[in-house]
Amino acid sequence: MDDRRLEITMGNLLRIGVLVAAGLVTIGALIYLAQHFNDHTSFRSFTEESADLRTVGGIVKLAARMDSRGLIQLGLLLLIATPVARVVFAVVGFALERDKLYVLVSCIVLAVLIVSLLHAT
Amino acid sequence: MTVLIFTVAVWAISLIAGFLGSLTGLGGGVVVVPALTLMLGVDIKYAIGASLVSVIATSSGAAAAYVREGFSNVRIGMFLEVATTIGAIAGAWLAAFTSTHVIAIIFGLVLIQSAWQSLFGAHHAGPPTQSDALGARLRLGGDYPDKGKLCHYGVRNVPAGFSLMFGAGVLSGLLGIGSGAVKVIAMDRAMRIPFKVSTTTSNFMIGVTAAASAGVYLSRGYIDPRVAMPVMLGVLAGAFLGSRVLVHAPVRTLRLVFGIVVFAMAVEMILNGLAGKV
Numbered sequence: 433m434d435d436r437r438l439e440i441t442m443g444n445l446l447r448i449g450v451l452v453a454a455g456l457v458t459i460g461a462l463i464y465l466a467q468h469f470n471d472h473t474s475f476r477s478f479t480e481e482s483a484d485l486r487t488v489g490g491i492v493k494l495a496a497r498m499d500s501r502g503l504i505q506l507g508l509l510l511l512i513a514t515p516v517a518r519v520v521f522a523v524v525g526f527a528l529e530r531d532k533l534y535v536l537v538s539c540i541v542l543a544v545l546i547v548s549l550l551h552a553t
Numbered sequence: 554m555t556v557l558i559f560t561v562a563v564w565a566i567s568l569i570a571g572f573l574g575s576l577t578g579l580g581g582g583v584v585v586v587p588a589l590t591l592m593l594g595v596d597i598k599y600a601i602g603a604s605l606v607s608v609i610a611t612s613s614g615a616a617a618a619y620v621r622e623g624f625s626n627v628r629i630g631m632f633l634e635v636a637t638t639i640g641a642i643a644g645a646w647l648a649a650f651t652s653t654h655v656i657a658i659i660f661g662l663v664l665i666q667s668a669w670q671s672l673f674g675a676h677h678a679g680p681p682t683q684s685d686a687l688g689a690r691l692r693l694g695g696d697y698p699d700k701g702k703l704c705h706y707g708v709r710n711v712p713a714g715f716s717l718m719f720g721a722g723v724l725s726g727l728l729g730i731g732s733g734a735v736k737v738i739a740m741d742r743a744m745r746i747p748f749k750v751s752t753t754t755s756n757f758m759i760g761v762t763a764a765a766s767a768g769v770y771l772s773r774g775y776i777d778p779r780v781a782m783p784v785m786l787g788v789l790a791g792a793f794l795g796s797r798v799l800v801h802a803p804v805r806t807l808r809l810v811f812g813i814v815v816f817a818m819a820v821e822m823i824l825n826g827l828a829g830k831v
Contacts, residue, residue, distance in 0.1 A: 436620075439627070443617030450614040454789055461560075461782045469557040473779070478596040481774045504778035508606050508785065512767040514613040515760035522631055533691070538631050541761065544638040548645075548768035 438528075442521045446514050453511040460503030467500060488553050516545050554593075556779075562593060564783035567607065571791025575611070576798075577811045579667055580759070581788040582608045582730040586660060587818040590831055595780060597653045597660075597831055601729025602775030605763050607788035608731040612760030614789060618796065625753040626695045629708065629746065633718045633739070634758055638765035640722020645766035648727050649773060657826030660728050664819035667734040672812040681745050683707040688744075697750050706747050714744035726766035729775075731759035 484490030485505055494502025519542045526534040554562075566588045567581065574581035582604040589595040589603070619625050648656065684694045684707035693708035717739035725732045733755050740751035770776050825831040 436623070439620045440617070443620040446613040446616045450610055450789070454610070454786060457782050457785055460778065461786070464779070464782070465557060465560060469555065471556045473554060473556045473559050475559075475593075475595040475599050475777070475780055478598045478774075481777055485778065486772050486774050501778040504782045505776070508776060508778065508781055509771075511606060511609055511613070511785070512764050512771075515609060515764040518613070518616070518757075519631075519634075519761060522627060525627075534628060534631060537635060541631060541634045541638055544635070544642065545761070545765055545768075548638075548642050548765045551768040551772040 438521075438525050442518060445521075446518060449510060449514040449517065453507045453514070456507030456510065457504050460500045460505075460507060463498070463503065464500035486552065488549075512549075516542075516549070519545060559593070560779075560783045563589065563595075563780065564787040566592065567784045567787025568791040568794075571607070571611065571788035572795045573791075573807065573811050574788070575615075575792040575795030577671055577808050579671055579811070579815070580608065580731045580733050581611060581792060583664055583667055584815065584818070585784055585788065586729065587664065587822050589780075589784075590657070591818065591821055591825070597656055598648075598775050599777050599780045601648070601656075602770050602777065603729075603781040603784035605729040605767060605770055606776060606781045607784050608725075608729070608763045609760045609767065610785050610789045611792045612731065612756055612763070614792065615756055615796070616760075619753045619756055622753065623698050624749045625757050626693070626746075626750055627757070628691070628695070629693050629740070629744075629750075630754045630757045630761075632691060632693065633715065633736075634761050636715045636718035637722035637725065637736075637758055637762040640719040641726035641762050641765040642769065644723035644726025644728075645769035646726075647723070648775075651727065653831060654826045654829050656727065657822050657831035659724075661819040661821075661823035661826065663724060663728060663730070663732070663734075664815050664822065668812045668815040668819065670734050670738070671808055671815070681707045681709060685709045685711075687711045695750070697747055704747075706750065707745075709745050710743050714739045717743055722762055722765070725759075725762050726769070729766075729770070731763060733759055 491505045495506040523538040570584035571581040585604045586600045589600040590597050688708035696703040696705050721732045721735035736755040737751050740746040
């Protein structure tokens, strides 16, 4: 597979990822609105949300129970994963081209992303 | 305010922001944050968390379209992402220790710069055809389609571009925006990369940069599903609409209107920050 076809496949995969994420967020949104549409809300001051919504494990657990906020957050996690997938794909692409320098460069970027995401586990 | 009204209002604001952001190339994030904080009184931490998510959505969603055009340069993007991702983590870390007033003021200054660039930004006419020594060693040069044939371009001033990219990353992590305007300056002005290549490669980099601060934001609770949900869905729908009408839209007029609106919001953000209201 040449460079361009690899990139086009990647672009399409990313778009599917975004659509699935948007779908999950929409399902969560409908459940959330159905349950809470008439509640009063304010986001004027910042308060820490529950720990479960701030970690990957907690989000998966809530989403599995069809909790509306858990489902939305799971969709957002999937969305955050799309650029990470893009970098993984680049590592593979450069490896297929035997381009050692850029395999290294992409691996550094991937390592930085993983360090950041480890914050949320 | 009831949940239903809040959600619909945020969605509508985000739809307009995404629409105008995609037409003008400024991105939706720079408008969503001031609109939420100034119009709906949302705490800036929730606003930047939601904005960051929408930045990733538009970047990944538009990737396929950009690749098909054949302009983006994966080597340049990946190499500069080393700087933007490390900068983004530093920026996200800084956000926790920076008062919201200061964040609002910095945000206002960045908005003014973006508006200025959108209104008056001129770019280099002729990119160099030869890379300098470092650009050549990193094999950053490439080809782009112009009037049916491939043109070769070289890349220069890599250290300057790399440093600017670190700054773009810090701003992205601190403010929850794509900071596409700074990225384009680094590539177009400093590294002399052709404008079309700069803007499309910038789109590719924005998502990866934002993902680097997303983990930090998530663990701190900046990404609240109740705020991020209407922002993500609104910006995504707006950006999609924007890409559909781009061909027929009076882009020049829109740029002018958008630039003025962004400038007005910037001034209000700075004043509110100084008065300690945001």
